[in-house]
Amino acid sequence: MNALLSRYLRPHRLVLLLIAFLLLIQVVTNLYLPNLNADIINQGVITGDIGYILRAGGVMLLVSLILGISSVIAVYFSARTAMRLGRDIRGDVFRRVESLSLSQVNALGVPSLITRNTNDVQQIQMLVMTGLTMMVLAPITAVGAVIMAIRENAQLSLLLIVIIPLMLGVISIMIFKAIPLFKVMQVKIDRVNQVLRENLTGIRVVRAFNRTPLEELRFAEANANLTDTTLKVTRIFAMVLPMLLLVMNLSSVAVLWFGGHLVADGSMPIGNLTAFLAYIMQILFSVMMAVMTLMMVPRAAASADRINEVLNTVPDIVDAAHQQRPDGERLGHVEFIDVGFRYPGAEEPILRGINIEIPSGTTTAIIGGTGSGKTTVVNLLPRLLDVTEGSVRIGGIDVRDTPQEELWAAFGLVPQKAFLFTGTVASNLRFGLPEATDDQIWEALEIAQAAEFVRTLPEGLDSVVEQGGANFSGGQRQRLAIARALVRRPAIYVFDDSFSALDYATDARLRRALRDCVEGATVIIVAQRVASITTADQILVMDEGVIVGRGTHDELLLSCETYREIVDSQAEVGAVS
């Protein structure tokens, strides 16, 4: 955490200095008040000098005002610094994630990355905000108060040698016992909520399998665990505050006893006694405040670790040192040479010995079962993943030697999940080509069979797309995602199971329109329905990470058992709904 903080606080050095100065003013003025009060007693009250009392009162008023103003300025700068720090960390985390590869993003987990980019940064930001005021102020106050106390009376200050360690002792017992329990408690709360959540989402299954009593047992256990832990934590806290108060109160008693002797033998004026009491309270209070702020630290430290993990992740897919540019003519030529792919730590590879050659301007279809590796194959093309064996070449150049920006520009990718972004229909279609004209967009919509429904929308191209495209049906989303790829007019189209949500008629119309449009471009289709791919120049049949058949539809019907199985099963498939 320290590394993170020092890195992001460095640009604010001067402001931090200013804040420190302002805090110093606060401390000094704050400590001066009891001193003035002592003067009122010693020189005003005892001598009956009303003029002095009023004058000292005026000074106190002035000092209070200075104190107030400097705190407001300090709050201004610490809020500004904390918020800017949060902004900068957020920006850097976001930039870093944007430069990571798909497998790195998946390894860190999208939900976790979202939390790191938002809530975790928030934690750090709050810590800095309070830290800049409380955590700095408390120690300065404590030190200042000690100095003032010694000034009032050095002998009496010896009491602090007993009181402060006592106070710290009480507090550290609390920290060492309670903090680990807090963590345990959070785990138990999560567990209770998780059991409830699972029960709700799976209510039909729970009841269908008659598992209600089992679920109740699971819950009762989680509930009892949570109650036990919480009880322990709260009982520790039940002791802490009364003990702290006792230490403080007994300190006052001690001050009066020992101070009384000092006053009696004339080594200390009586007004200093009152001031001394005030200082003792300030010291003890500062110690407590500092500790309470310190309790925020473990949580923020965990957040900092999570943020650092992102910032320290080096993008594993980057541009090569010696870049080669594919020849524009052959940009659509795709080759896989002995390609293998394995996720780090997986028992079995996803892909083995894949050899494919796709000449420019031809259509290749890939078909196969769940987990057979179809999507992995297409993800290797635009380097969403990098091969672990062999080589993928586009235009004769290994994709790892091609500048990524150029590589990506060659692709029109329609992923399995038709993901739309919040915005408008137009902004989604211009996603890959910001300068696309309305005409280009309409043309793409026509081909994707989406023009008709977009036209019926009241706002047309400017219709709002809600988060996740929730205001469009699955089929509509898919057609918009296809249109988005078409707008780019790329050299290579990749359709990863992109027609699944379309009914047969639309599917057929779309494919017909597509045929003319993609003339000259290379097309790679990952498909479920045989009907979508019968006209492909080449069909690859995949099973468990290897290619078990290749050829045209007719050739495969003769040569490939797996392909025949698929065809047979689909001959009888007719979706009723």
Next chain:
Amino acid sequence: MSVQRPGPPPPRGPMGGGPPGMTMVPSAEKAKNFRGSLRRFSSRLRPERGVAVLVLALGIASVFLTVLGPKLLGNATNLIFDGVMGAQIPAGVTQAQAVDHLRATGQTRQADMLAAMTVTPGQGVDFTALAQLLALVAVVYFLASVLSWAQNYLMAGVTQRTMYRLREEVDAKLGRLPLSYFDRTSRGDLLSRVTNDIDNISMTLQQTLTQLVTAVLTVIGVLAMMVWISPILALISVLTVPLSFLVTMVIAKRSRPHFAAQWKSTGELNSIVEEMFSGHELVRVYGHRDQAISDFDRTNEVMAESSFKAQFISGIIQPALMLISNLNYVAIAVFGGLRVASGSMSLGDVQAFIQYSRQFTMPITQIAGVANLLQSGAASAERVFELLDADDQAPDSDKPVPLADPSGRISFENVRFRYLEDTPLIEDMSLEVLPGQTIAIVGPTGAGKTTLVNLLMRFYEIQAGRILIDGIDTRDATRADVRRCFGMVLQDTWLFEGTIYDNIAYGADAPTPADIERAARASFAEHFIRTLPDGFATKLTEQAANISAGERQLLTIARAFLADPAVLILDEATSSVDTRTEVLIQRAMAQLRKGRTSFVIAHRLSTIRNADVIVVMRDGSIVEQGDHEQLMAAHGFYYDLYQSQFAESAE
């Protein structure tokens, strides 16, 4: 997170303190019936009545002793002051003589002050008296702390036991609610009631009860002491209270629009982050990265600016309150000083008064904070009570007819069912299913095919007629027995956090590892399970996000295999499982269906044509039933449906 904020903080130094920003938590939601919910919640504490009374008594005693402290300490100061003054007067001179002497020399003020003191001339500080007094104070403080500790200790038990009971009750309630309740209520809303709201109540309970009691008692006690010591000074201190409230309110009101802007931009930023991370591959391949970063930066800037304003303005509250409290301090120091000088007040009393005034503002701010917390706690309690008040499902029959070893014969006799009283759905359905028969349920998407599942499983109760299993009315058997007859594979897969092994094992009471592997093999899930890093021991995350939708479905199928029921309910559309796996599943399902009655939500012509009975549904109700030939001959809705299908798939 229910971190207990540890009770009332100790008296502040003149500058005050307290973590900044804590007073400015915007109250989330207000209860509709604040008093009602609060009263009802308090009634839940009834089992703890005895302890609660004790807690209150301890609180009163502890606060009384705490409040007594400063006054006693003031007396100690007076003793010292008396001694100091006494030492200045030569022995043998009476106090009255000394006063007269002072007056005679024109030191009238000091004369007044001295006149008000109890001074033994010539004698210094009476240390015996001081020792006795301070010992008393020490005992008083010690007792106060012990009592306050006992109070907190007991209170922890009260709150935790109450929360335990509430959680238990809510969970039991979830087990008793009819399924219609879950279908009617949005899942997110329900989840938030059983998790967030309960957490919120727990936090409120922990933080408010003791704090509120102590704070209120302290305010009363301190005020009483202040008035007793000096009504005029007390008036000054009391005046700072409305002033503090006013200042807080004015500043809070100014910060509110900035807070709103902050939440808004936070929401926007979160959604940018979520979308760009979720669509990572698109952002990369479509070269959208620079655009994404500049969008992010713009919102990030707005957010930083609005949160800065919100934090700064609300951050002023603390220094402002501090200033007010310091002004109060100055006022007391000056007026108190004047009054001591004029002899109408003792020095010790001024000291005590300063301590009291510091103890005074703190609990008042606390009460304000607690009131906010209480509001949101009451709103949560209200939402939980709404859940607890919902109607239970009809209880199982008192003398249930056992339904052991069912053969799978099922009859619907004149069944009538409506989700809504005024919307006819199933009006008079009769259907006879013999053991081993296949019933296909067909119809367009949204035709309400799950309604039949709901009735078969007794997730919903029929309004008229009977559903019989092996001649036994399902309402005469227990729900558990009815459901044991069925195995269900639906599109909506449900897996819980745990290993793949445990998830499959859910299907049976005490399966052996061999049973589970057999089920996995039969459902063709074994292959993908073996490719996972830990095989069967692979832990699924809560949303089972680490396996694909198709794989999830395979696991639920394996679970049904394991359950080995007499009747199957299958949702045939395995749209999330791709072609080849689908083929295998088809075969496995055919195998599984052998010798069992099956209700199939059908999508395949082959299934439909061979079904013994086809139930055709449209717009939620059953429009036709019969076998394929009969329905085709009838030239009705099924005929049209079949024709259009045939035409399309021939294309």
